[in-house]
Amino acid sequence: MATNLKSLAKDTAIYGVSSIFGRFLNYLLVPLYTATLSAASGGYGVITNLYAWTALLLVILTYGMETTFFRFANKADEDAEKVYSTTLVSVGATALMFVAAVVGFLPSISSALGYADHQSWVVSMAIIVALDAFQAIPFAYLRYKKQPIKFAGLKLAF
Incomplete structure (x- = not known):
């Protein structure tokens, strides 16, 4: 029991630190955004609005498939690899349809968003959201396989 608790605490710390560190890096970019984005184009408010x-959109595009993956992958009568591929294809297809x-x-x-002069920003946001939604399933798979170090490294890289 103590070993399980120790493992849970360690894994939780690794998952949490990677998430916090990624957000901290984003915070460090704020001075760069405010210095380079002109007030005429909306300044940093544009970035905040797009975020x-x-x-x-990320919540909508993943539509709870991470939770679904864990629910069915942990069932004894389900093949975890098949559950993984099904959820990945489902979210991937939805993400592609969203970008299209x-x-x-x-x-x-x-x-409608107020960026008629900056359509490339909207396309960039759509592609980023689609990629984030798609990668949510492989990250869930890494958590399922109990690979927190790999998860943290990839999470920080992407």
Whole structure:
């Protein structure tokens, strides 16, 4: 029992530190953003607004498949590899459709967000959100396989 608790504490610390460190690096970029983004283009407020949309869209695009993966991968009668591939294909297909929809309706979406003159920002956001949603499943797989060091290294890299 003590060994399990010790392992849980260690893994939790590794997962938590990698997440906190990644956010801290983002915080360190704030002076760069504020210095390089002109007030005429919206300044740092643009980045903040896009981050808000990113957070919302990421929740929608993953639609709870990380939790679903863990639920079914931990069942004795389910093949974890098949569950992994099914969830990965599902989220990947949804992410591709999302990017296609954003590109297809780009002028309308950009105007609605107030970035009609900066459509490339909207496309960049869509691609980043799609990639983040897609990589959520491989990261869940690493957690399932109890590989916190690999998880932390890749999480910081991507």
